[in-house]
Amino acid sequence: MKQRILQTLSELRNYALSKGYAISIFYHEEDSYLMRFANSAISLNTNEHLIRLEITAYDGRKRASYEMITDLDKLDEMKQGVDVAAEMVQHVQPLGYEPTLPTFSESFADETAYDAALAALSNAEKLDYFNTVVKGLETEEIRLSGIFSHGVTTVAQINTRSPRTQFVRFSDAQVTVVLAHSQLKWEVQAEQSAQQKADLDPLAVRRELAFLLHHYQNDAPLQIPLGTYDIVFGPAAIADLLSMMNWIGFNGGSLKRGFSFLREEHVGKTVFSDKITLLDDPTRRETFPFKRDGTGIPRHPMPLIEAGVFKGFTWFQDDADEFGMTPTGHTVMHKSLVLQGGDQPVQTLEDLVQMRRDKDVLYIPFLHYMNIVNPSKGIVTASSRFGALLLKQDGSVAVPYNVRLTQSLLDIFGQKVAWLAQTTLPYNTSASYGARNPTAIIVPAFMRVNGLEISHSNASY
Amino acid sequence: MLKSIQQQIERLKQAGVTYVDARWYPFEESNSLMMWNGNLKETSASRESGVGVRVLYKGAWGFSASSDLSNLAAIFDKALDNARVAAERVTFPIRLAEKDAIQASFTSPCQINPFDVPLADKVAFLKEMDACLDQPGVFQRMSALNFTRKQIVFVDSEGSHIEKLITEVFATLRVAGRDEQGAVHERKYHPGRLGDSRGWETIDPRRFAENADRIVAEMNQVLTAEPCPKEDRSVILLPGIMYLQTHETIGHALELDRILGYELAFAGGSFVTLDDFGKLRYGSEKLTVRADATIPNSPGSFGYDDDGVPAQNNLLIDKGILVGAITGRQMVEEANARARRLIFNGSSGANRATSFYRVPIERMTNINIDPGTDGTLDDIVRNTERGIILDGDRSWSIGSNREQFHFATEIGWLVEDGQVSRVVKNPTYKGATLKFWNSLSAVGDESTWELRYVNNCGKGQPNQIMQLGHGIPVCRFDNVRIGE
Numbered sequence: 053m054k055q056r057i058l059q060t061l062s063e064l065r066n067y068a069l070s071k072g073y074a075i076s077i078f079y080h081e082e083d084s085y086l087m088r089f090a091n092s093a094i095s096l097n098t099n100e101h102l103i104r105l106e107i108t109a110y111d112g113r114k115r116a117s118y119e120m121i122t123d124l125d126k127l128d129e130m131k132q133g134v135d136v137a138a139e140m141v142q143h144v145q146p147l148g149y150e151p152t153l154p155t156f157s158e159s160f161a162d163e164t165a166y167d168a169a170l171a172a173l174s175n176a177e178k179l180d181y182f183n184t185v186v187k188g189l190e191t192e193e194i195r196l197s198g199i200f201s202h203g204v205t206t207v208a209q210i211n212t213r214s215p216r217t218q219f220v221r222f223s224d225a226q227v228t229v230v231l232a233h234s235q236l237k238w239e240v241q242a243e244q245s246a247q248q249k250a251d252l253d254p255l256a257v258r259r260e261l262a263f264l265l266h267h268y269q270n271d272a273p274l275q276i277p278l279g280t281y282d283i284v285f286g287p288a289a290i291a292d293l294l295s296m297m298n299w300i301g302f303n304g305g306s307l308k309r310g311f312s313f314l315r316e317e318h319v320g321k322t323v324f325s326d327k328i329t330l331l332d333d334p335t336r337r338e339t340f341p342f343k344r345d346g347t348g349i350p351r352h353p354m355p356l357i358e359a360g361v362f363k364g365f366t367w368f369q370d371d372a373d374e375f376g377m378t379p380t381g382h383t384v385m386h387k388s389l390v391l392q393g394g395d396q397p398v399q400t401l402e403d404l405v406q407m408r409r410d411k412d413v414l415y416i417p418f419l420h421y422m423n424i425v426n427p428s429k430g431i432v433t434a435s436s437r438f439g440a441l442l443l444k445q446d447g448s449v450a451v452p453y454n455v456r457l458t459q460s461l462l463d464i465f466g467q468k469v470a471w472l473a474q475t476t477l478p479y480n481t482s483a484s485y486g487a488r489n490p491t492a493i494i495v496p497a498f499m500r501v502n503g504l505e506i507s508h509s510n511a512s513y
Numbered sequence: 514m515l516k517s518i519q520q521q522i523e524r525l526k527q528a529g530v531t532y533v534d535a536r537w538y539p540f541e542e543s544n545s546l547m548m549w550n551g552n553l554k555e556t557s558a559s560r561e562s563g564v565g566v567r568v569l570y571k572g573a574w575g576f577s578a579s580s581d582l583s584n585l586a587a588i589f590d591k592a593l594d595n596a597r598v599a600a601e602r603v604t605f606p607i608r609l610a611e612k613d614a615i616q617a618s619f620t621s622p623c624q625i626n627p628f629d630v631p632l633a634d635k636v637a638f639l640k641e642m643d644a645c646l647d648q649p650g651v652f653q654r655m656s657a658l659n660f661t662r663k664q665i666v667f668v669d670s671e672g673s674h675i676e677k678l679i680t681e682v683f684a685t686l687r688v689a690g691r692d693e694q695g696a697v698h699e700r701k702y703h704p705g706r707l708g709d710s711r712g713w714e715t716i717d718p719r720r721f722a723e724n725a726d727r728i729v730a731e732m733n734q735v736l737t738a739e740p741c742p743k744e745d746r747s748v749i750l751l752p753g754i755m756y757l758q759t760h761e762t763i764g765h766a767l768e769l770d771r772i773l774g775y776e777l778a779f780a781g782g783s784f785v786t787l788d789d790f791g792k793l794r795y796g797s798e799k800l801t802v803r804a805d806a807t808i809p810n811s812p813g814s815f816g817y818d819d820d821g822v823p824a825q826n827n828l829l830i831d832k833g834i835l836v837g838a839i840t841g842r843q844m845v846e847e848a849n850a851r852a853r854r855l856i857f858n859g860s861s862g863a864n865r866a867t868s869f870y871r872v873p874i875e876r877m878t879n880i881n882i883d884p885g886t887d888g889t890l891d892d893i894v895r896n897t898e899r900g901i902i903l904d905g906d907r908s909w910s911i912g913s914n915r916e917q918f919h920f921a922t923e924i925g926w927l928v929e930d931g932q933v934s935r936v937v938k939n940p941t942y943k944g945a946t947l948k949f950w951n952s953l954s955a956v957g958d959e960s961t962w963e964l965r966y967v968n969n970c971g972k973g974q975p976n977q978i979m980q981l982g983h984g985i986p987v988c989r990f991d992n993v994r995i996g997e
Contacts, residue, residue: 086974088778088974089602089778090776090778091604091605091773091774091775092604093573093599093602093605094598094599094601094602094603095599095775096574096576096599096872097573097574097595097598097599098575098595098975099576099578100579100870101579101581102579102870115556116556116558117555117556117558118557118558118559119558119559119560120559120560120561121560121561121563121580123583125583133560136558140558140632141556143631143633144553144556144632144636145553145640147552147554175598176598195604195774197774197775198778199778199779199974201974201975230777230778232777232782237782237784239777239782239913309549309689310653310691310697374552420781420912421913422910423908423909424908425919426696426921428696428697429696433908433910434910435913437781454912454913456910456917456943483976507919508917508919508943508945510912510916513914
């Protein structure tokens with residue numbers, strides 16, 4: 053299949069050259085499967101196989117693109133797409149800068165993050181995984197929801213500058229298991245991300261769910277008073293906060309357009325806690341990494357924050373072209389973010405609950421519907437969800453109704469950080485908007501931040 | 514192709530499936546242009562076609578989709594295979610509410626097909642808007658146009674055959690400036706819908722130019738304004754934020770699949786229960802809400818949903834009491850059975866998919882609030898002792914059961930003793946959904962009512978982006994926390 057894809061791209065390139073066009077082609081193929089559960093049944097079992105071709109035509113400072121869903125058998129249709137893009141570019145207005153049509157210095161292919169066994173996972177295996185996770189945990193009132201999403205993503209590129217190509221293929225799986233009380237409306241959740249079939253461990257998911265379920269069924273629920281709390285965030289919450297920081301923090305284009313809470317004067321300065329070290333590390337296969345970016349720049353581990361010091365902004369090629377900056381190899385569908393672990397020897401939620409504590413601590417595993425209140429100050433807001441716990445000073449546990457946090461990322465990752473867990477794990481942050489783009493962030497299992505304010509507290513589930 | 518699809522449906526019926534339908538998209542095309550600070554950053558177009566097949570077998574759904582129609586039988590077989598697997602874990606066998614077999618067509622009203630408009634004309638419009646926005650104080654300016662056009666052929670095993678041709682045009686203007694501290698403040702213009710159509714003719718350059726001047730002026734006022742105070746006040750929501758309040762805390766909360774727990778793994782649930790229908794005081798007596806998919810000029814109107822059910826105009830909240838939901842054929846049957854009473858008398862025709870390769874789910878149509886009797890915006894302000902007028906969505910975050918929310922807006926005008934006193938920056942408000950809607954104390958008349966569209970509502974797994982509308986008047990709510 054790889055040869056057929058590259059051969060097709062080569063034929064399209066030759067066609068474009070014969071017409072005198074300057075184009076680049078981005079090929080995206082996904083073979084996606086989703087088994088979705090609700091009310092303890094399979095509510096949807098679906099698959100899709102889609103090939104998207106994005107053809108971008110260049111003419112000096114002019115640029116236009118045409119995207120089509122197509123099939124490898126439809127070469128003539130693809131050629132028509134090339135013609136459409138080339139026609140469009142004749143009628144657009146020139147940019148104020150010259151967009152780069154990159155020259156790949158060598159052909160590159162990477163299938164190290166592809167696992168044939170994961171790609172070939174059967175319906176029966178997925179169903180068996182879920183049955184293993186929830187066996188004995190479901191009741192008439194406690195119902196299963198969740199997804200088992202898996203698939204293969206293939207990305208390939210060529211352009212008229214050279215015959216060289218880029219090709220990368222990933223396999224991925226994302227599992228979310230939710231047990232929800234049908235009357236009381238509470239939910240507990242456990243998740244797993246897999247790049248290889250061997251990463252799948254339903255018993256680990258089961259242990260976490262069973263532990264949370266025990267507390268939600270047996271511990272007293274309460275509306276916690278408004279005020280400041282020491283909060284331990286779980287991996288989902290940490291990854292979500294980092295995703296937001298990536299969006300309105302490190303991105304050079306966001307900086308220039310005024311939508312970043314980090315400024316040029318922050319580079320080289322201590323902005324965050326010295327416990328925070330964050331890398332973009334494409335050597336980590338669990339992140340579904342791109343080892344070359346879309347312009348052919350080799351990607352290597354790059355520190356973004358080192359012991360609290362902000363190291364610099366990342367630049368897409370187009371933003372670098374527009375603002376006269378040097379691209380940093382970040383013309384990619386996603387970074388490979390890794391937040392390094394700390395010194396706290398806490399591996400599991402059971403460990404966390406058993407830790408001695410000098411005051412009540414709020415555990416928030418998941419932040420729902422995070423949004424940016426004020427990008428210039430890095431202020432975000434979100435609600436707790438899926439299994440929050442109030443770990444009381446006396447060692448007991450209570451179940452808090454959901455609460456809302458409205459805080460600056462500068463506080464959450466700043467001097468209020470108390471500790472990070474030694475143990476790290478990949479948390480899957482793939483969005484199912486648009487084309488498949490498997491993404492995971494490696495995060496510590498837990499991060500404690502002291503003195504964060506709760507601005508709303510629900511009176512019930 | 515139609516005949517081949519019908520043959521495959523017949524073949525699966527013979528194989529024992531309960532129900533099968535196919536949505537064939539002969540084409541779906543889009544065109545997007547975006548100018549940022551004078552640079553035409555995006556000029557893109559797309560085209561796709563394909564078929565999605567949904568099979569109901571032994572009480573479970575299977576779905577399959579492909580753009581490759583050379584082996585139609587394989588797509589139908591895969592959908593049936595997927596349903597067979599799903600049938601191994603069924604807790605409530607799916608039944609579909611009755612509907613008529615329909616042979617019909619629907620074409621959205623469109624005088625000028627945006628795909629017939631030369632690219633040069635579209636670029637000229639953006640250049641004109643960019644020039645309008647290029648004023649002192651403006652640090653970033655953006656203008657955008659988006660067009661879609663799609664043909665959908667729906668065929669099912671119950672004898673329905675429906676063909677739809679839907680065209681949509683969306684346009685946006687946006688400016689940003691920096692205050693003395695370097696913080697960025699934005700103001701946007703999303704036009705409300707006037708007239709009876711939804712084609713290129715809805716783009717009126719003069720109206721856009723007037724609003725370009727308005728948003729620049731308002732943004733410049735925000736840049737020099739004091740911060741929003743942190744206190745309780747009456748909030749007066751203009752359509753630019755009222756549409757989103759309605760969308761997030763009424764629309765999503767009343768999607769029946771959410772109420773029944775079908776979205777718990779991702780989007781969330783709803784605080785509403787089946788017991789609440791006919792009883793729950795959702796809001797004050799001034800609140801009457803309807804799901805109206807019959808308005809001609811909104812993307813929330815589509816003729817027939819993807820169950821093949823005709824578009825309807827149904828009450829959701831009647832003088833504050835919850836009476837209806839956003840429903841499709843599957844969910845109403847399950848809800849009635851679970852509640853052991855007849856809550857829903859058939860589907861409300863709101864089951865939609867975003868593309869051929871997604872399965873239909875409950876989506877908002879046009880979730881509208883009836884105009885009230887509290888006069889114009891000036892009348893409402895005059896009758897407000899201590900309030901704030903809010904407009905423009907800046908951020909929105911809602912609890913997983915839609916039980917509470919936090920919104921930030923682009924601009925706020927404080928009201929003291931019935932008069933607008935001054936502009937404030939970084940306004941926010943928050944609340945608990947039921948308490949908030951029950952604090953509704955004034956609903957503006959027809960002069961304040963606007964139809965706003967939403968072109969990017971996300972829901973479901975795999976996620977689906979949907980277009981819809983909200984017709985809303987200016988509303989006032991009392992004792993609301995602002996400034997946090």
